[in-house]
Amino acid sequence: MAAKTLISVRGLTKTYQMGEVQVHALRGIDLDIREGEFIAIMGASGSGKTTFMNLLGCLDHPSSGSYSLDGVDVHSMDDAELTRVRNQKIGYVFQSFYLLPRTTALENVELPLLYSKKVLPKDRHAMALNALGAVGLDERAKHFPNQLSGGQQQRVAIARAIVNDPVFLLADEPTGNLDTRTSVEVMGFFQKFHAQGKTVVLVTHEFDISQYTERIITFRDGRIISDVANPNPRNAAEDLKKLPRLDDEPLEAS
Amino acid sequence: MSIIGIIRIALKSLTRNKTRTFLTMLGIIIGVAAVITMLAIGEGAKKVVDDQISSMGTNVIMVTSNFTNTQNTARQAAGSGNTLEEEDVDAIRNSVDGVLFTSPVYNTFGQLKYGNSNWRGRVMGVDVDYFQIRDLSMESGDTFYASDVESGTKVCVIGKTVADNLFAGIDPVGKVIRIRNIPFTVRGVLRSKGASASGMDQDDIVLAPFTTTSTRLMGHRWRFLTIFVSAESKERIPLVQEDILNLLQNRHRGTTADDFSVSSQTDIAEAASTVSDTMTILLASIAGISLLVGGIGIMNIMLVSVTERIKEIGIRMAVGAGKRDVLLQFIIEAVTISIFGGLIGILLGVTAAELLGKYMEWSINITAWSVFLSVGFSMLIGIFFGWYPARKAANLNLIDALRYE
Ligand SMILES: Nc1ncnc2c1ncn2[C@@H]1O[C@H](COP(=O)(O)OP(=O)(O)OP(=O)(O)O)[C@@H](O)[C@H]1O
Ligand SMILES: [Mg+2]
Numbered sequence: 001m002a003a004k005t006l007i008s009v010r011g012l013t014k015t016y017q018m019g020e021v022q023v024h025a026l027r028g029i030d031l032d033i034r035e036g037e038f039i040a041i042m043g044a045s046g047s048g049k050t051t052f053m054n055l056l057g058c059l060d061h062p063s064s065g066s067y068s069l070d071g072v073d074v075h076s077m078d079d080a081e082l083t084r085v086r087n088q089k090i091g092y093v094f095q096s097f098y099l100l101p102r103t104t105a106l107e108n109v110e111l112p113l114l115y116s117k118k119v120l121p122k123d124r125h126a127m128a129l130n131a132l133g134a135v136g137l138d139e140r141a142k143h144f145p146n147q148l149s150g151g152q153q154q155r156v157a158i159a160r161a162i163v164n165d166p167v168f169l170l171a172d173e174p175t176g177n178l179d180t181r182t183s184v185e186v187m188g189f190f191q192k193f194h195a196q197g198k199t200v201v202l203v204t205h206e207f208d209i210s211q212y213t214e215r216i217i218t219f220r221d222g223r224i225i226s227d228v229a230n231p232n233p234r235n236a237a238e239d240l241k242k243l244p245r246l247d248d249e250p251l252e253a254s
Numbered sequence: 255m256s257i258i259g260i261i262r263i264a265l266k267s268l269t270r271n272k273t274r275t276f277l278t279m280l281g282i283i284i285g286v287a288a289v290i291t292m293l294a295i296g297e298g299a300k301k302v303v304d305d306q307i308s309s310m311g312t313n314v315i316m317v318t319s320n321f322t323n324t325q326n327t328a329r330q331a332a333g334s335g336n337t338l339e340e341e342d343v344d345a346i347r348n349s350v351d352g353v354l355f356t357s358p359v360y361n362t363f364g365q366l367k368y369g370n371s372n373w374r375g376r377v378m379g380v381d382v383d384y385f386q387i388r389d390l391s392m393e394s395g396d397t398f399y400a401s402d403v404e405s406g407t408k409v410c411v412i413g414k415t416v417a418d419n420l421f422a423g424i425d426p427v428g429k430v431i432r433i434r435n436i437p438f439t440v441r442g443v444l445r446s447k448g449a450s451a452s453g454m455d456q457d458d459i460v461l462a463p464f465t466t467t468s469t470r471l472m473g474h475r476w477r478f479l480t481i482f483v484s485a486e487s488k489e490r491i492p493l494v495q496e497d498i499l500n501l502l503q504n505r506h507r508g509t510t511a512d513d514f515s516v517s518s519q520t521d522i523a524e525a526a527s528t529v530s531d532t533m534t535i536l537l538a539s540i541a542g543i544s545l546l547v548g549g550i551g552i553m554n555i556m557l558v559s560v561t562e563r564i565k566e567i568g569i570r571m572a573v574g575a576g577k578r579d580v581l582l583q584f585i586i587e588a589v590t591i592s593i594f595g596g597l598i599g600i601l602l603g604v605t606a607a608e609l610l611g612k613y614m615e616w617s618i619n620i621t622a623w624s625v626f627l628s629v630g631f632s633m634l635i636g637i638f639f640g641w642y643p644a645r646k647a648a649n650l651n652l653i654d655a656l657r658y659e
Contacts, residue, residue, distance in 0.1 A: 059652045
């Protein structure tokens, strides 16, 4: 493939010190991700997926190893640069959403725009509404997180991750709280986003979800145990047409 | 991120968390209001005492007989409880340096009468210098003069309380009142002085030439003489006091040295200011405790919300807020709360003090330093505990901040 390498990771480890005990969350990861790839990371609970995503998202520092993003060694960046990278380049969907409480969905989505130098204040509102619309939540814009279902909160988190139009989207189990239909909807959204040339990495436990991506990487005990291409990903938009709308048809007793 | 933008974020965050904002503010409001009110009461009381002491007169020195010593049976048999004599007054006037005015003062009580009105009041026989010593001025009419004293004229001036009680609605000047049935012409009415430091009504008084009162009103046996002296200056008081003491001890050789005592306005002022200082300290401690309680309230509410706030900082930084941005936001929040809390506290404290002054008739004195002290302290606490979690969070590893529990 001709696309240039966006991410290059070598010998990445992360060790947590829990008093006397050392937890080796990552035990040496080597990985290259090219621009425009759509990757699923799978693996058992506790295998280090979130830890790895946090490192990719420049939210945490590795214990050892190197990580270069867009040809720049992340380790060499200072706080201001890291802040700018998090704000401009990376969109991150957290496993546990991390929405601000008592703050409307819309204001939560606006958050990254507040700290962006590139976005004019007058554009924020429209951009945030747009992002909420993309995840089908524009009608819930004025709701507070505690007035939203788990799935809806997750979609607000997705909208927040994409609102700044990042080149690189990281999503930690973005469909973990969603029903099948909404999951496919979200995957359709990621596929559309990816079609614009964006790089997307998502963590999932569901084999079905991983089938919408182009490359599947499996973790076990802090190591990559398999890394396979998925040359014929499913098309979420088509799958969606086949799926029944839950609110249109009553559930049949089984 | 621009300052304006951060201010906007901070204000939004404050309105979003109304309960937290209100509770934090409440701590500051209570602290500030309590301190201002308490200190206003304390300072007010102090001012009353100060005013009362300066109302005594100018640089006053008093020589009083010590009645307790007159229980000496020999002296009582001699028919006099008094250890001071009118000659002592002349001696002080003539031979002590730095003395401006001297006056003998004889005190008695008597039934006062005008028409059908009766009043039992204090009657003092004094010399004309007494008006100077006590800084007395006339509300209406005139004083009496040296010639009146010389010839023992039956004239008097009366205080406002006496005037009010004997002459309801009538001008007392020129009228004749009866003191113990002896007629005295009222020359004038004294300007009101209010209560003295010891709580005595200084307007419940009749002043007459001491020569007149001695011959007409008081038997020799019951004349207790007090000598009032006015020193040239405040600085001279201790010296003059000393000289009077020496002079009188010489003159009274043979009697016990302490059959009289010399005290001054300064002595009384000192004693009184010790009392009022104690009171101010007491009130200030109460106010201090209020501040502390308010401060602990602020601390509590801020520390309780620390977890949430640290998470919030984690979230903001994860989506691209800089350390500086969040630190500034939190400090602006704390400053805003402190300023508004402080202002409301001042308003409340001043209102409370004024109301107490009005309805409880306490004297109130709101001082600038009490306002600065209380607002300064509350703001310090408010800002510290707003800044503290912010600093803590900003220095945390981002992931640790997000996962903070
Ligand atoms: N802050 C931490 N301190 C100590 N240990 C940690 C910390 N974060 C993660 N770990 C440990 O690191 C290992 C990997 O955790 P991680 O969250 O990356 O797993 P995961 O693959 O995302 O699991 P899941 O599928 O359940 O989300 C786990 O054993 C976990 O207990
Ligand atoms: Mg995880």
